[in-house]
Amino acid sequence: MPPERGSVRVVRTLAEHLRSPWGLAALPGGDLLVSSRDDALITRVDARSGSRTELGRVPGVSPAGEGGLLGIALPPSLSSGHLVYAYLTTRSDNRIVRMAYDPSKPAGRQLGAPHTVLKGIPKGFVHNGGRIAFGPDGMLYAGTGESGDTGKSQDKGSLGGKILRMTPDGAPASGDPYKGSVVYDLGHRNVQGLAWDPSGRLWASEFGQDTWDELNLIRPGRDYGWPTVEGKGHRAGFTDPLEQWHTDDASPSGIAYAAGSVWMASLRGERLWRIPLDGGESAGPVQAFLKRKYGRLRTVLSAGDDKLWLVTSNTDTRGTPERGDDRILLLQVR
Numbered sequence: 001m002p003p004e005r006g007s008v009r010v011v012r013t014l015a016e017h018l019r020s021p022w023g024l025a026a027l028p029g030g031d032l033l034v035s036s037r038d039d040a041l042i043t044r045v046d047a048r049s050g051s052r053t054e055l056g057r058v059p060g061v062s063p064a065g066e067g068g069l070l071g072i073a074l075p076p077s078l079s080s081g082h083l084v085y086a087y088l089t090t091r092s093d094n095r096i097v098r099m100a101y102d103p104s105k106p107a108g109r110q111l112g113a114p115h116t117v118l119k120g121i122p123k124g125f126v127h128n129g130g131r132i133a134f135g136p137d138g139m140l141y142a143g144t145g146e147s148g149d150t151g152k153s154q155d156k157g158s159l160g161g162k163i164l165r166m167t168p169d170g171a172p173a174s175g176d177p178y179k180g181s182v183v184y185d186l187g188h189r190n191v192q193g194l195a196w197d198p199s200g201r202l203w204a205s206e207f208g209q210d211t212w213d214e215l216n217l218i219r220p221g222r223d224y225g226w227p228t229v230e231g232k233g234h235r236a237g238f239t240d241p242l243e244q245w246h247t248d249d250a251s252p253s254g255i256a257y258a259a260g261s262v263w264m265a266s267l268r269g270e271r272l273w274r275i276p277l278d279g280g281e282s283a284g285p286v287q288a289f290l291k292r293k294y295g296r297l298r299t300v301l302s303a304g305d306d307k308l309w310l311v312t313s314n315t316d317t318r319g320t321p322e323r324g325d326d327r328i329l330l331l332q333v334r
Helices: 150-154
Strands: 008-015 021-026 032-036 041-045 052-057 069-073 083-089 094-100 115-121 132-134 140-143 163-166 183-185 191-196 202-206 212-218 243-246 252-258 261-266 272-278 287-289 297-302 307-312 328-333
Touching: 021 083, 021 297, 021 307, 032 069, 041 069, 083 132, 115 140, 115 163, 132 191, 140 191, 191 261, 202 252, 212 252, 252 307, 261 307
Parallel strands: 021 069, 069 132, 191 252, 252 297
Antiparallel strands: 008 328, 021 032, 032 041, 041 052, 069 083, 083 094, 094 115, 132 140, 140 163, 163 183, 191 202, 202 212, 212 243, 252 261, 261 272, 261 297, 272 287, 297 307, 307 328
16 A cells, blocks of 8 residues: 655744744753854743743854854753753864753843863864754764865764764763764765654755755764765665755755654755655655745754644845744644
8 A cells, every 4th residue: 555645734833033043952841942053042932822032142152154053952851950952163163062051040041151062073164064962862963064075074083974972971872883982974964954763763864965965864883975975876885865855956954753754854945855764764755845835944843743843944144034034833744
């Protein structure tokens, strides 16, 4: 029997008039934290009313080009106190920091001083990666870019063009493929999407150069080809993506898993892609939704069951803002 065709319905607009939103994380209870790439600001958005509270600006952020305050993540357990992790660009590098979050303090002063978890990720005007997320194993993962220097992707001594895996304190995690290193795999150009399916498989989206964007099933120690291979090269020693798209149709940023599929937000393509899965394989043709309806799409996050949060990206340097941009939308998908 062929797989059931998908659908997307916009349930409501939760927030409007956001400036350069990039990262999104859900607090226990459902409220959202959103990062502003260019303002270095983290804001809490009430998931029911859409009302906002500024937590504060993150010091040390140096926004330029594709860099700034990028991904944010929350540890899976907040029992030991509130912590917010952020991936950010400084004057010298990209790095991951964590900050105490105290919602009892006045607005604008709820973030503590940043503590560096990992530094030395290469920075550039482009290809800074930036997505971070805690996996089902409790470890912290980060997608990085090669910062415009393609050689970094194949250099195991560089943190650029990789997926990284580390403890919440930034140390190499048990089971990482290279002893003493947080490098989990290599051969990426620019990873901005990370998501796990219910079986714990890690998926990642990747920007191609001029030909093919990718959705990859990630395995530790694998080489995903860049810069030797872009897309499905069928070359010995390299791992091909599960799916690929022409760059005009995708330029993928965030991804999330819901309702049996990976959902991929696309910037240049201005659409939401559905990739139905059967385990680690494709379960049918990919489908595009919301094409050209909300402009550039940056981040998608599970909202539980068949719901997704979707963040637009039209107030960055490459977008064309419409009235109300940028927005957080609640979607129902299948």
